[in-house]
Every structure is written in structure tokens, then in C-alpha cells.
Amino acid sequence: MQRPPTTVTLVCSAVLLLAACGGNEDTERPSTPAGVTARAGSATSVHVMWNQSSDNKGVTGYEVYEQGDKVMSLPATQQMVDIDRLTPRTVYSFTVRARDAAGNLSEPSAAISVTTPEATPDDRKAPTRPANLSGRAQGSRAVTLTWARSTDDIRVTAYDIYQEDSRIHSVSGTQTSARVTGLRPGTVYTFTVRARDAAENSSPDSPALDLTTASAPGEGPSTAPTGLTATARKGTIELSWTPPDSGAPVKEHQLFLNGALATTIVWGAEPPTGTATYTMTVTDEPGTRYSIKLRAKLPDGKWGDFSAQRTVVVV
Template sequence: MSTLSLPNSNLIKKALAGFLLATLAIMALFLFESKASAHGYVSNPSSRADLCAKGTNKNCGLIIYEPYSLEAAKGFPAAGPADGKIASANGLFAPLDEQSATRWTKVNISAGPTTFNWTLKVPHATASWKYYITKQNWDPNAPLTRASFDLTPFCNVAYKGQPSNSYSDTCNVPSRTGYQVILAVWEISDTGNAFYNVIDVNFSGGSGNADTTAPTAPASVSASNVASTSATLSWNAATDNVGVTNYRIFNGSTQIASTSALTYNLTGLASNTAYNITVKAVDAAGNVSPASNAASFTTQAVSGSDTQAPAAPTTLHVMGTSTSTTIPLMWNASTDNVAVTGYQVFKGSTLIATVSGSTVAYTVSGLTANTAYSFTVKAVDAAGNVSAASNVVNVTTPSAPAAYPAWNASTSYVGGSKVSYNNVNYEAKWWTQGETPGNADVWKVLP
């Protein structure tokens, strides 16, 4: 009788294991690409996350798929990412928090004027851009904490409005030597969040011949073509010892726009409203001129019945992290010939909420875990005109997290113990008692 010979079973097991690993890697790639809630990152000088995405920094973890998602609460240093988790914006991309003098690739830099370029995947209404730098004697082999940084930003740009997909600030970087870290913060105005990027830099020399001379004030600012919601501004060029790079436009004390030209068309103004416009010039070193003369005007009132619907809201997207029962939505404001007074939020074809015309975010609650939903938003004006629907956002809620016992300050826990605290699940790394989850290194967040 002949004997049937089977292939080596170990070889079969190895081949199957390799196939499964490859399949999981491909699935992970598509998962993170599809769930990325694209927002923004510093692309020049390249941030730590940007260099990870480019493959220059190694062993970075999942940030390589979405360098634009380093988001945490705004208000640094009083709020924001916890100490030790500043680079990862509170730990979701934990490898970024690994810190040593040799862990990360450095970008060469010099003190003085430096332009920071942001790439914005989804622009948002903005409150400010702030830049911090480590102290000269910081410890590069210890985790980044607030004590590592000079907590007064060396550059603080107030901003009102929504930037485009590319934004830049030119700032005077303080004098340092050797390896330092710059923390760039993009603060959103209509949510509680901000985006945090760290930039690893190496100073090649001293401050050099830094430009400290501000431009002259722009002259002869005037307004023309004043309509109910728009007006055209023009002015004479400012002068500078090196060169003017752009102009900032203010209504009263609030910056509402910027441009490199000598004219600007203001849009989205309120009808029958007084405006007091001034302009300031800025040079490449970030020096700002005195204010120009004021151009004052009042927009025209709208007469007759209003039959024009607002424009459809744009860029509806998920802003932040969804849970098994909630999805946070955000969109770009609509425009109207008079004014937008509200927004209607739809789940499928069902109206589920109406918010005010000054609100561009809404958190949908009461959802079911592991369920697919679609959302749209429409704008409404005072006359009851309703816009067309925004783009459709399709979202699937994550599975409900496992239920663990509530954390108790008087209970002793050992490594591997799992608890729930403030609706977040944690696992203990080692023995602990009385150390609050979320504020102690002994606890790690469970996915």
C-alpha cells in the first residue's frame, strides 16, 4: 500500500501566519485612512509627526497615517495635553512622547525670523496661533512637560476667521543653542479643541542680524462699493527697512482678514451695521506697524421681502472622537444675503436638531453602538428660507466598550486590573492605590 506524503506542517503554519499578518496590515491601513478626521499640521519646518509620515522618523506608530490629527483641549498651558503627553496631544499616538536627545530627527534652524507653514486638511474658524520653545537648560532625555518650556509664547497671533488649506506665520525665534523643541498650537474658536505640533530643531548659531524695525503704518485706507454684506478696501503701501510681507485688517481691535495685496474685498458682513476698519503692515521678521487711519462705513440695509435662501453649509465632518452613542459634527458657516439664523441637523432624512446661526458644531447623542449613520446640515435665514443640504457624512459608531468596575480611591489594584473612570476604561500597569486614572502614569487607556 502506498503512503500519502503531506507537506511539512510547520511550513504550512508559517505561510498561514504570514498571510494573516499581511491581511491585517492592509486592513489597518484602510481603517486608519477611512477614519482620519483630517485637520492640520506644521509642514515647514517639519514637525515630528510630519517627519514620521515622510518616513524620516522611524517607529512612530499610527501617526504615519494621519499627522494632522494631534488634537486635544485648548488653553495651554493651563489646559491642554497632560505633562508627558504633549507631543502626542494626550497619548492617542503614544510613540510621539518617547523623548531622548537622539530619538528624533532635528531640523536646522537659526534665531530670528522664521516662517512656520501649516497644511490644513480641514480648515476651521480660528482663535489664535501660538508658538512656545523649550528653555535653554531643559532636559532632552526626560518627557516633555510644561517645566520644559518657556510658557510665554514667543509668537502669539490673534486671528478671526477661517484660513485656507495653507497658512503661515513669520515669527522671531528666540536665541538658543543645540537641540530644542518648539511647540506650535492652532486654537480653534468655536470648539474646545486645539491642534498641538512639536518641532525638533537644532540651533546652528546665535541670533545673527535680526530685524527689529517695524514697517510704517499703511496710509489712506478707504472703503468703496459698500453693499449690504460686502465692501472693498484699499490703501497705500507701507515701507520697511527690509520689506513688507503682508497686511492685517482689523474691525475695531479684532483682526478679520489678512492679505499681501493693497486691496481686499470684505464679504460676509452684517447688513445695516457700522464698521471701523484699520490696517497694519507686517514684515518677514514679524514686526507689526502702527495702525493706519480708520475707514468707517455702514453697510446698506436690505429692503423688501427676503426670498433668497442661504448657501449650503460646506465641509461637514466629524470633529473629535466618536463614542458608541455620540458623534461630534462640525461644518463651515453658510452665507446669506441678510443673515443665517440657524442650522438644521438631519440624520438620514429626519430632522434631529436645530442650532443657532452662530453655532457650527453639534454632538449627536442617543445613538446605537456599531451602527452606520448618515448626516447632513441645512442653513436657515430669518425669512424661513432653507438652503440645500451640505455634503453627506457617513459614520459608523464604534462598538460599546467593555464594562469594568468603577475606580475606587480606597481599593488596591495590581498590574492588569481594569477599571472605568469618567466613562473611560483603564488598565493598571503595576500595583496602585489612590492614583486617579488619567492623571497618573500607572494607568493606561484601554482601546
């Protein structure tokens, strides 16, 4: 028997379908990004920074333009970027626009001009390592860093700030301090700095610096292992650290190499008290670089915060 056609009535829900039914559509633009700066990091790169924009519903991203042409799209959490593959001895003009979830774009920021320096293709000597890296946390989401000036046979054009081997910020070669924002509360960060010249030669890493941001209101103490050391021996790497104070013995740790899970370290019924140690066998060629960090399994079964990261070279 043929069934009669079904009639479907679409009712606009004041909560779920407001926009679809034509009500309260978001047409408001985010605020225009302010504080835009642009500095040449080398003969072929420029570092662009700006302040956070605001929106009635929330900023979802930023777009960077060069002479009106979009060259980069970024998430809302990022307010700095390196523009690479540029031409030496060339003037560039950058603007930034904020974007919200409805696709509304802010007005372009004020245009900032910058000139890339002349290339030095015969320059193969890297700057010296930045020394005396120090810093402090500024609340729960920012840190300030300072270091001693590097030298170069021609000129240092930029200092690059790295967090766990990823470049997150750059300043000009005349600066010896930086403020890093957009961090997470109650988190340990490991920073290093490298000097760079116009030929893109980079110095060795500065000594590493661990900084922990303040916890957010209502959060408990950090659950990260502390005091991690990594020492390369012939065919092995020896690790030592202090497990977090979790209120119960910590029986498991996860070991990460170069950002990927390598192994789970499990003790029996009686895990070590105080300092824990572990020796890992390595078969890679001398000179191989490892980035190492740990996290502990907490009594509630969840994995805690990551320790500071350590970098070690196989001998």
C-alpha cells in the first residue's frame, strides 16, 4: 500500500537555529589589530607581530597581507609570524586583519614598512652562542627573557626564541630581550635562544631555561616531574628526575623522544622514592640529537603535565 507523503514542519528554534532563520546574524567586525611591528630577521625573512583583537562573539584568526595580497592565515592564538622566501634589499609593507567565526574581517591595521638587508652569500660563519639566558614568568600566560649579546663576523640580524625546539618568536639583532605571550597557566616551558645573521647562519643554542607560568585560579599544583637531567654515555642516555607529589607512589612514566612517545617506564609494587632514574640504550650514530621529556601517571589514572624538555647529543 502506498504511504501518503510525510509533511515536515520546520520551526525556528530561538537557541539552535537563530542564525539560520534570519535572526541576530553576526555582522559586527572584530577590532582592528593594533601595535603591528615588522622586523627583518634575515635577507629573506621578516617577523611580524601585533596585539590581540576583540570581537562581540570571539576572534577566530588573523590574516597577514603584503601590499594588499594575503600571505598568511593564522589561528586566534597566534599574534606573530615569520614571513619567509622574501627578496634581499627589498621594501615590504605589511598589514594585519582579524577574522571572526562569521567570516567578518576587521579593517586593515596600519601599514608597516620594512626593508630586508643585503644578502651575504659568501658568509658561512655563524654568530656566537647567546649566553646568560635568564627570565621570569609574568602571570599565567607570559614570560620575559633576557640574554647576552652574540657576535658575528658581519652582523647579527635577529635572535630566535625556541620552545621545545620550535621557533616561536624573533626579535631584531639589536635586542637582547623578548616577551613571549599566549602561554598556558601552570605549565613548565623550556626556552633557548639562537642568534642569526643575514645569510641565515644560526648560532648554537643558548643554555636552556625552564620557566613555569602561574596556575590559574582554582587550579592545584603542577603535576609535572621536576629536575629532569639527561646525560649521554657511550651507547646510553642516563635520566634522572623527581616524580610529582601526587599523594601516592607514581608507578608509571611516559618517555617522549623528539615529541613522540618512545616507551612507558613501569616500576613494580615499590616505585623509587625521591629521585627516579632510568637508562635507555641508543644505537644511533654519534651526533644524533634527542629531545627528551616525561610525564607521570597520576593516582586517578590520568597522565599529568609534561616535565621540562632536555636536549642531549649521542656520543
